[in-house]
Amino acid sequence: MKAFLTRRKSLLVAASAALALSLSACGGSSSTTTNPPVAEKPSFAADSTMAKLASAGKITIGTKFDQPLFGQKGLDGKPIGFDVEIGKLVAAKLGIPADKIEWVETVSANREQFIKQGKVDMIVATYTINDKRKAEVDFGGPYYEAGQALMVNKDNNSITKPEDVKGKNVCSVTGSTPASTIVEKYGAVLVPAATYSACLEPLRNKQVEAVTTDNVILAGFVSKEPDAFKLASDQTFTKEPYGIGLKKDDTAFRMWINDQLEAFDKDGSYKKAWEDTAGTVIKTAPALPTIDRY
Amino acid sequence: MDVIIENLPQYWDGFLRTLFLSVVSGIIALVFGTVLAAARVSPVAALRGFSMTYVEIVRNTPLTIAFFFAAVVLPRLGVTFQQFEVAAIIALSAYTSAFIAEAVRSGVNSVPVGQAEAARSIGMNFSQVLSLIILPQALRTVIPPLINILIALVKNSSVAGAFYVLELFGQGKQLANANGDAVMWVLVGVAFFYLLITIPLGYLASVVERKVAIAR
Numbered sequence: 001m002k003a004f005l006t007r008r009k010s011l012l013v014a015a016s017a018a019l020a021l022s023l024s025a026c027g028g029s030s031s032t033t034t035n036p037p038v039a040e041k042p043s044f045a046a047d048s049t050m051a052k053l054a055s056a057g058k059i060t061i062g063t064k065f066d067q068p069l070f071g072q073k074g075l076d077g078k079p080i081g082f083d084v085e086i087g088k089l090v091a092a093k094l095g096i097p098a099d100k101i102e103w104v105e106t107v108s109a110n111r112e113q114f115i116k117q118g119k120v121d122m123i124v125a126t127y128t129i130n131d132k133r134k135a136e137v138d139f140g141g142p143y144y145e146a147g148q149a150l151m152v153n154k155d156n157n158s159i160t161k162p163e164d165v166k167g168k169n170v171c172s173v174t175g176s177t178p179a180s181t182i183v184e185k186y187g188a189v190l191v192p193a194a195t196y197s198a199c200l201e202p203l204r205n206k207q208v209e210a211v212t213t214d215n216v217i218l219a220g221f222v223s224k225e226p227d228a229f230k231l232a233s234d235q236t237f238t239k240e241p242y243g244i245g246l247k248k249d250d251t252a253f254r255m256w257i258n259d260q261l262e263a264f265d266k267d268g269s270y271k272k273a274w275e276d277t278a279g280t281v282i283k284t285a286p287a288l289p290t291i292d293r294y
Numbered sequence: 295m296d297v298i299i300e301n302l303p304q305y306w307d308g309f310l311r312t313l314f315l316s317v318v319s320g321i322i323a324l325v326f327g328t329v330l331a332a333a334r335v336s337p338v339a340a341l342r343g344f345s346m347t348y349v350e351i352v353r354n355t356p357l358t359i360a361f362f363f364a365a366v367v368l369p370r371l372g373v374t375f376q377q378f379e380v381a382a383i384i385a386l387s388a389y390t391s392a393f394i395a396e397a398v399r400s401g402v403n404s405v406p407v408g409q410a411e412a413a414r415s416i417g418m419n420f421s422q423v424l425s426l427i428i429l430p431q432a433l434r435t436v437i438p439p440l441i442n443i444l445i446a447l448v449k450n451s452s453v454a455g456a457f458y459v460l461e462l463f464g465q466g467k468q469l470a471n472a473n474g475d476a477v478m479w480v481l482v483g484v485a486f487f488y489l490l491i492t493i494p495l496g497y498l499a500s501v502v503e504r505k506v507a508i509a510r
Contacts, residue, residue: 169376171458174455174460174464174467174468190460191378191458192455192458192459192460192464192468193458194456201365201366201370202369202458204370205370205374206374207369207374207375207378
């Protein structure tokens, strides 16, 4: 009995050691956080949102906590990613340092409500601009144009463009827009899954040739398992413009943010933000899309 | 209501796939379940042990796990198939056969032991006793529970919708996503097509029962 107990104890020690190892391995990826130079006492028109935020000295920004490369919360409690970098850059222009930003998790379903209820000052969260959403909130940007892409096994060189999947098994999420695009436009055979991560096993086992959805989601999977998967191409075949979600009818704030985005593009901080985060997987650095000043 | 009529082709496609999964898995499960029940009452200890272990493990784990094994773990072990319907049929029939085995065993137990003894005394061996004397009576007594299990099988096949098979429920999910304004009706349509299989099954049960059942 005693021997059994000690054996169990040593197992426990081994298990906790393994856990500690894997934890430190995860923590390693958070080294890409940067803190952009903060503007000294910027001046804004009185009563503008910018002036209010600047004098408060803090800002609440909504982002995703589970989207690798764009907004993912690390073990240190700080989100990292391209969206987060954009948020930091904007805050810096308001004279707010990165440690005064309060990050709030926003998921696809609650973004409009969080803006309307004033729970966040702005949202940078892989937030696709579309007309339905424009009726509820305003969008600065777009600051990035995502699009549908294909992910294949690392050793697969036969698929490089969407036309290549005609008649082949392609996995995507049941009922999603990418799923219907790949079937209706490109003639693939859909293997429906409940979530995108559920598509990984059939791909690994070569039961499907490719997985399709927005390139940024796929890039996240590739970044986790670069030895198993790769993007079929850096090119995308649909357009999903990502914007910065803002309270409706705060045109002055929206126009100011648009100006800042163009400034980031000029001074190279936009490119740097990309290269530090999503650029580690999606090599082609995007050009800032044309700002939509509606 | 319009949403059901407009999307009848999708519903029909899902309905046929659900029907296919149910019929094929049902037949396999009936055969395998009966074999398991026979093994459970056989004189060979190893067979009894195998049957009991199988039934206890499979019956007491969620169907989702059976699906996970068939659709994800098997391919990892090298058993790959291009059609995920195969995985669904493996999972459904493996799961359902455990329940069938228990139902058939209860039927076997309901046949008075004197009958088996009488058969043995006139020189029949075990398989003859089982196939000629015990099972014909046992199966008749368990028609209602068997049909119950098959109805459950039809409904259980909806789990396949989460494992890469576009059956009725999978189609329903797809339609619900595409018609966010009429989710209620989409689901009513799904329920209707399930009833289209399960209600006739229940009716069949009562007919078969009246025809073959024996009062004891």
